[in-house]
Amino acid sequence: MKKIYYLAALFLAALNLRPIITSVASMMSMIQSELGVNALTASLLTTLPVLCMGIFAPVATILSRRFGLERTLFFSILLITIATALRGTSQSVAILLMTAFAGGVGISFAGPLLSSFIKKYFPRNPGIVSVYSISMTIGAALASGFTIPIYLRSQHHLPFALSCWAILGVIALILWIGLVRKNEQSDHVTLPLKLPLRNKKAIQFTLFFGFMSSMFYSLTAWISPIALSFGNSPQYAAMLLTIFTLIQIPVALLVPAVVTRLGKPKLFLILCSLSELIGLIFLLLPMPILPAVIFLGMGAGGLFPLALMLPIMETSTPEEAGTWSAMSQMGGYIVGGFGPFFIGLVFDLSGHFDASIVAMLVIVSLMIGVQLSMKLGRKAGEVSS
Structure with missing residues (x-):
């Protein structure tokens, strides 16, 4: 109970x-x-x-x-x-x-x-x-x-x-x-736990969270306008945003459960990022937009819970998990907040969304690069910080 x-x-x-x-x-x-x-x-x-x-x-x-x-x-x-x-x-x-x-x-x-x-x-x-x-x-x-x-x-x-x-x-x-x-009546921790600013793995988590949240907020802000620019109706564009959001729910439920059972978080990080990459490539091709939105939603739905899991899996105490999460979210949300603005700026400068989609492809590629560099499996207390 x-x-x-x-x-x-x-x-x-x-x-x-x-x-x-x-x-x-x-x-x-x-x-x-x-x-x-x-x-x-x-x-x-x-x-x-x-x-x-x-x-x-x-x-x-x-x-x-x-x-x-x-x-x-x-x-x-x-x-x-x-x-x-x-x-x-x-x-x-x-x-x-x-x-x-x-x-x-x-x-x-x-x-x-x-x-x-x-x-x-x-x-x-x-x-x-x-x-x-x-x-x-x-x-x-x-x-x-x-x-x-x-x-x-x-x-x-x-x-x-x-x-x-x-x-x-x-x-x-x-x-x-x-x-x-x-x-x-619980005793509170009084040790001066600091943000792991010099820990390589924590820095990688922060970079990943930044790229991930930048993509999420950019897609949330621009999926409907992109759909409208392709000649879709406002109603269909709004429905695509709803599909992008709802498809994340089952994926967010499934991916953490599979990672907990099988391990291999790095593999699923890359698979979810590849799903976003495929979705963006589909947006550049002369094909219906729905498959692209589905792939983008699956990628976003898996990446967010994985970003939350990493500090929990790679630390030894609740306090460490909190400081690692605080650091990754600090950098991640600051970068993420500017994501939609950057994508919009690229659109204003180029006059079409193809350039914005290419910019998002670059972001996802950088995110995959960070994921490939991660060495997961050792607790924070087992490595020097």
Whole structure:
């Protein structure tokens, strides 16, 4: 029963890590028209949280050592919930930007610490990271898929449509209160664990996370515009983005389980990257776009949980897993936040998406190069840092 409780806590916490971003992304055109903001300002509502997720990730381990893992995660969920709820108080750009920042900070704390949570409560089963990644995907899909219907049903009430997702946080907080109380007397780690900035393997993980997240956010932002440029209807372009998101769920469930059973994480890293490579090549060929989106979704669906698994598999303690995750997510999300901007810049300079697709091919090729250089299988404590 305890394991089920911990799984539920993990699932509900991860469920809250994306709605504050994807609810805005799905409403971008309505936000621009109702608030009278330009595309650059509107894009900050999604870029700002991603950058915060990178910049503030190292703070998570400091707070965890000071206040304890469970209490810090509770605070993170609370911050995300309050930020989401505050969007219902006013229909203003200032409120949206402020809550985007606060929500991004909360996510930056929770992201690496959920890896510590898995390492602490499921030390022999890193494949549990599939629950983490699937829950995040479900949360993202729920917010992106239902925010517009909620907006229409609420008579175009923008603050309500964006703030209603705070209910997910309230549900999670109710469950997490029990974990916080249970661990109130736990001894907190006071050793000055630092980010493994000089550890070659940790640097490789950070580079990989950066390339992976850059591809993910670029594909999320540009799959629909690419489909439209190929002459597809807006409805079909939106459906392709939904397919790209939904296909990640079964892949994110399957890949960590297979890696846990068979080992060979490096093999699956390369296979998932090759899937993205094939998808991008298909985009350059005169053929239907659907097979390309399927390959891209399968690649993205496998790479993200593997990126979360690596610090858990290659470290010895929950604290080490947290610091390695914080470092990889710090660099990864900062790079990832600029990915869509870079791909858009290439499009602006070239005037067509072929150049942008080639740029993404270069990113995936670099990612495969990093993966090939990894030597996995030895714990952090067994190698010099």
